[in-house]
Amino acid sequence: MSTQTPTQVHEAVKTRYAAIATAFEPDTQATCCDDGGACCADDLYAADLTTLPDSVTGLSLGCGDPITLAELQPGQRVLDLGSGGGIDCFLAAERVGEHGYVIGVDMTEAMLERANANKARLGVNHVEFRHGHIEALPVDADSIDVIISNCVINLSPDKAAVFKEAYRVLTPGGKVAVSDMVTQGKFTEQQRNDMGSWADCVSGAEDVADMVGWMRDAGFADISVRDKHAPDIELADSIALPGAPARLFSARITACKPGLSG
Ligand SMILES: C[S@@+](CC[C@H](N)C(=O)[O-])C[C@H]1O[C@@H](n2cnc3c(N)ncnc32)[C@H](O)[C@@H]1O
Numbered sequence: 001m002s003t004q005t006p007t008q009v010h011e012a013v014k015t016r017y018a019a020i021a022t023a024f025e026p027d028t029q030a031t032c033c034d035d036g037g038a039c040c041a042d043d044l045y046a047a048d049l050t051t052l053p054d055s056v057t058g059l060s061l062g063c064g065d066p067i068t069l070a071e072l073q074p075g076q077r078v079l080d081l082g083s084g085g086g087i088d089c090f091l092a093a094e095r096v097g098e099h100g101y102v103i104g105v106d107m108t109e110a111m112l113e114r115a116n117a118n119k120a121r122l123g124v125n126h127v128e129f130r131h132g133h134i135e136a137l138p139v140d141a142d143s144i145d146v147i148i149s150n151c152v153i154n155l156s157p158d159k160a161a162v163f164k165e166a167y168r169v170l171t172p173g174g175k176v177a178v179s180d181m182v183t184q185g186k187f188t189e190q191q192r193n194d195m196g197s198w199a200d201c202v203s204g205a206e207d208v209a210d211m212v213g214w215m216r217d218a219g220f221a222d223i224s225v226r227d228k229h230a231p232d233i234e235l236a237d238s239i240a241l242p243g244a245p246a247r248l249f250s251a252r253i254t255a256c257k258p259g260l261s262g
Contacts, residue, residue, distance in 0.1 A: 003192075006135075008195070010107065013198065014107055016199035018108050018110040021110035021113070022110050024085075025058075026054040027058070028058055029058050030060075030085075032200060032201055045091070052087065053118070055117070056086060056087050061085075063180065063181055063201065064150060064151070064180075064228050066148040066178055067088060067092060067095070069178075070146050070175075073095075074096055074097045075097065077143065077146075078148060079102075079104075079169060081105060081166070082151075082153075083105060085115055085118060086104060086118045086119065089115070090122060096126070101126050101127075102128070103144075105137060105139070107131065134149075134152065134156060135162055136161070142168075142170070146175055146177060149179070152180070154181040154206070155199070155201065159211065159214050163220065171257070172257055175255065175257070176256070177254050179228070180205075180250070181248060181249070182211055182225065183240075184208055184235070184240045185240040185247055186206075186210075187203050191203045205246070207240055209238070212236050215255055220255040221256055223236050223254070224253070224255070225251050227250070227251060228250045
């Protein structure tokens with residue numbers, strides 16, 4: 001547990017990402033961590049990114065490829081939790097087409113300004129960026145087919161609330177396809193209170209068993225958590241050795257909201 005309040009965590013994270021968005025120059029590659037970090041990496045995506053300008057790809061701050069994980073179909077309504085400069089929203093928009101719709105939610109105004117500037121540059125009308133917290137989504141209940149997210153839920157001070165909200169806004173049968181930093185084992189309280197490390201997408205990451213527990217409590221079914229570097233091994237029911245140091249990794253997380261028939 002961190003002894004920081006949720007508001008303090010939000011402010012620390014917002015300060016970091018506002019600074020990144022403000023300082024960003026389109027011919028550079030932004031990073032969320034000073035040392036290159038465990039999360040940020042080149043070549044995250046299977047997709048061809050040449051359709052997107054540097055102002056989008058250079059502000060990519062994810063840790064995986066939720067677009068490939070989501071297997072999006074034309075016409076779907078997609079929600080991106082923590083949309084940043086918009087890269088996953090624009091990739092999703094290409095896949096769902098003009099009969100689909102994509103909403104990105106982010107709490108950092110400077111990121112939303114970047115995302116909206118990118119939207120204008122690309123001329124896409126079926127993408128919308130909304131200001132808000134992922135723990136209290138500005139999105140109607142039962143209105144979304146697929147939720148994506150890329151390296152954001154680890155930054156939340158209340159992951160249980162994030163999954164409750166995700167469940168609320170998904171339509172029955174809807175699915176979650178998330179790339180995020182998680183751990184096997186837990187960070188110490190001292191590590192959790194390091195807000196620099198938290199904003200680096202490190203010490204806010206939670207143990208797989210806790211993440212799966214919050215997802216189950218929210219109502220999700222068919223929960224899967226896999227290390228993106230060892231995708232054949234299912235970790236959703238794995239339990240860390242008590243007292244073992246936290247092993248941090250980028251995970252592929254999927255789940256669904258049961259349909260009306262079950
Ligand atoms: C590491 S960046 C990832 C951005 C984007 N998903 C990508 O792949 O480039 C995290 C983003 O999540 C946003 N964020 C972090 N915590 C949030 C929260 N609790 N509610 C809404 N947005 C949040 C930040 O403002 C930032 O834009």
